[in-house]
Amino acid sequence: MLERGRSPFRGALCHTGLVSVSRADLLEAFRRRGRQLWVVGGAIRDRLLGIAGSDADYATDALPDEVEAIARELGAPVTTVGKKYGTIGILVDGRWTEITTFRGESYTAGSRWPDVRFGTSIEEDLARRDFTVNAIAENAFTGEQIDLFGGAEDVAARIIRAVGDPATRFREDPLRILRGIRFASQLGFTIEPRTLEGMRATAHLIETLSQERVTAELDRMLQGREPARGLEYLRETGALRYALPELEPMVGCEQNRFHKFDVWGHTVATVDAIDVGEERRLRRWAALLHDLGKPAVRHPKPNGEWGFYRHEVVGAELAAALLDRLRFGRREAESVVLLVRRHMDRPDPDDPKAVRRFMARLRGHWRDLLALKRADNASHTYDDREYHDRLEAACERVEREEAELLRARSPLSGDELMAIFGRPPGPWIARVKERLSSLVLDGELAPGDKEAAARIARELLESQRV
Numbered sequence: 001m002l003e004r005g006r007s008p009f010r011g012a013l014c015h016t017g018l019v020s021v022s023r024a025d026l027l028e029a030f031r032r033r034g035r036q037l038w039v040v041g042g043a044i045r046d047r048l049l050g051i052a053g054s055d056a057d058y059a060t061d062a063l064p065d066e067v068e069a070i071a072r073e074l075g076a077p078v079t080t081v082g083k084k085y086g087t088i089g090i091l092v093d094g095r096w097t098e099i100t101t102f103r104g105e106s107y108t109a110g111s112r113w114p115d116v117r118f119g120t121s122i123e124e125d126l127a128r129r130d131f132t133v134n135a136i137a138e139n140a141f142t143g144e145q146i147d148l149f150g151g152a153e154d155v156a157a158r159i160i161r162a163v164g165d166p167a168t169r170f171r172e173d174p175l176r177i178l179r180g181i182r183f184a185s186q187l188g189f190t191i192e193p194r195t196l197e198g199m200r201a202t203a204h205l206i207e208t209l210s211q212e213r214v215t216a217e218l219d220r221m222l223q224g225r226e227p228a229r230g231l232e233y234l235r236e237t238g239a240l241r242y243a244l245p246e247l248e249p250m251v252g253c254e255q256n257r258f259h260k261f262d263v264w265g266h267t268v269a270t271v272d273a274i275d276v277g278e279e280r281r282l283r284r285w286a287a288l289l290h291d292l293g294k295p296a297v298r299h300p301k302p303n304g305e306w307g308f309y310r311h312e313v314v315g316a317e318l319a320a321a322l323l324d325r326l327r328f329g330r331r332e333a334e335s336v337v338l339l340v341r342r343h344m345d346r347p348d349p350d351d352p353k354a355v356r357r358f359m360a361r362l363r364g365h366w367r368d369l370l371a372l373k374r375a376d377n378a379s380h381t382y383d384d385r386e387y388h389d390r391l392e393a394a395c396e397r398v399e400r401e402e403a404e405l406l407r408a409r410s411p412l413s414g415d416e417l418m419a420i421f422g423r424p425p426g427p428w429i430a431r432v433k434e435r436l437s438s439l440v441l442d443g444e445l446a447p448g449d450k451e452a453a454a455r456i457a458r459e460l461l462e463s464q465r466v
């Protein structure tokens with residue numbers, strides 16, 4: 001998949017051993033040929049916002065063949081995967097940088113992919129861009145800025161505004177609707193009323209987009225800094241119905257006295273509240289889908305209240321089908337589904353067996369589940385924090401015990417290891433013991449074989465693998 005301005009070779013350079021060119025050399029090569037070079041898009045926007053380090057993208061009047069020739073002359077690593085869209089990737093100062101020929105593209109209405117035409121001026125190129133905050137250019141040689149649509153003002157006012165007539169622009173490429181909502185979430189910006197109106201009028205066209213493009217935008221939106229804002233915009237514009245129709249029944253699905261909001265409001269609050277830790281993607285998606293089963297299972301209880309018996313079971317099935325439709329990777333989808341399935345688990349923290357069973361079911365995701373349970377509780381009418389703290393402490397205790405048990409199988413004790421290697425105590429002991437213990441568990445080391453254990457420990461320490 002290749003979107004305008006976004007390509008698979010994005011990101012910092014890994015250790016490929018390639019030699020990049022310097023920005024100064026690149027500029028000089030373009031200048032020598034009398035070519036224009038403009039810094040455009042996200043880099044300028046982010047700099048105005050005080051966010052440093054965004055990838056610099058460039059626009060130029062040189063055609064892709066010439067850009068490629070320039071890069072090859074400089075001996076720079078080049079990628080041409082985006083060439084038919086006008087983009088050449090060049091490694092500049094160690095980062096992949098995109099240089100795109102001016103656009104003057106025409107879109108075939110209803111097509112899944114934009115059809116590209118090249119333009120002749122930076123002004124024409126900027127007029128083809130999606131939002132004013134993304135349509136500022138800076139001359140790479142002189143620093144002169146061109147801001148034809150009031151982009152800098154909109155950055156200052158934190159506004160997403162379409163360039164030109166919103167509905168027309170969204171009809172040309174309906175992905176822009178989702179991009180606008182994604183930027184609102186990522187940047188914490190407000191969508192300007194006419195732009196929002198244009199989104200509403202064209203939201204149905206989201207159905208004509210390829211699933212990959214839609215999923216990529218939803219995913220980035222959900223991982224933004226204000227996902228609640230993005231989710232509410234999805235609902236408000238009607239884009240929810242076309243991008244995530246499975247979630248629509250949550251809207252207006254009333255709950256019971258344990259809840260402050262309907263299922264949708266509660267879902268948004270949970271996404272907003274979840275502590276993402278180092279599992280931003282997993283936890284945000286799990287929060288979004290944890291109550292997906294509720295509308296389908298809602299039933300009146302004898303006391304007249306709504307009940308949601310087994311909603312986590314039905315929800316897990318619905319979540320699996322949804323993630324499959326979105327083309328999520330299998331492993332990631334499985335983890336999300338597992339969290340949905342188990343979010344009602346409530347083991348007794350004082351019962352070690354129950355806690356162990358809980359942890360085993362979660363297959364390494366108990367911390368993620370606890371984060372979900374805490375966030376879920378944030379918009380309940382009761383406070384379960386004390387229970388969650390106790391459960392967390394119990395899980396940590398089990399984890400510590402298991403690590404100790406594992407280390408206890410090591411043929412060499414900590415004292416013996418220190419004596420053999422003449423090293424002071426430290427975390428290295430636990431690591432060596434864990435390795436030795438797992439070899440014992442795997443049957444590769446006899447439990448009493450201290451000699452072999454010492455040999456293996458020496459290798460580990462020498463190779464600095466522990």
Ligand code: ATP
Nearest residue numbers: 004005006041042043128129130134135173175176
């Ligand atoms: P980020 O890289 O942080 O997501 P960005 O603004 O750089 O933000 P890209 O997707 O990299 O976003 O696109 C680069 C630029 O290309 C945008 O700033 C915008 O000017 C333009 N652009 C990208 N996609 C579209 C589109 N579908 N329609 C119009 N212009 C677009």
Ligand code: MG
Nearest residue numbers: 005041042055
């Ligand atoms: Mg970009």
